[in-house]
Amino acid sequence: LIKVGGVKLPEAPAPPNNILFVQNLPQETTPMMLQMLFCQYAGFKEVRMVEAKPGIAFVEYGDEMQSTVAMQELQAFKLTPQSSMLITYAKK
Numbered sequence: 001l002i003k004v005g006g007v008k009l010p011e012a013p014a015p016p017n018n019i020l021f022v023q024n025l026p027q028e029t030t031p032m033m034l035q036m037l038f039c040q041y042a043g044f045k046e047v048r049m050v051e052a053k054p055g056i057a058f059v060e061y062g063d064e065m066q067s068t069v070a071m072q073e074l075q076a077f078k079l080t081p082q083s084s085m086l087i088t089y090a091k092k
Contacts, residue, residue, distance in 0.1 A: 018043075018067045019090035020059040026080045027054055033079065034059065041070035058090055 014021075022034070034047045038059045043066030048058045061067040067089070076084040 014089040014091040016064045016068060017089050017092060018061045018063050019092070020061070020067050020071055021088050021090040022057045022059060023055065023086040023088075024083050025055045025057060025085065026083045029055075029057070029079060031057070037074065037077070038070055041073065042066050044070070 020038075025034075029049075031047045031049050034049070034057055035044075038044050038047060041061070043062035045060040045062060048060070050056055050058075059067075059070070061070060071087045071089075074085060075087050078084050
């Protein structure tokens with residue numbers, strides 16, 4: 001959150017780019033699970049999970065158009081019944 005004159009504003013979303021930031025992943029998610037899901041979309045390059053921070057991953061595509069299609073198709077996809085993925089563009 002960004003503070004402006006004592007008011008907390010939500011951070012502006014990152015502008016569209018070729019890397020997606022995936023949040024709200026269940027504990028048991030593996031890079032292979034995400035790869036199987038995201039590689040269905042054209043331009044898929046790689047999945048990077050952050051070991052120090054479970055529950056998040058970065059997914060890279062060839063360009064912004066390709067990442068946008070994958071984001072729209074997989075937004076709120078449920079890897080488990082209780083957790084829907086939250087996908088945004090990664091901050092560069």
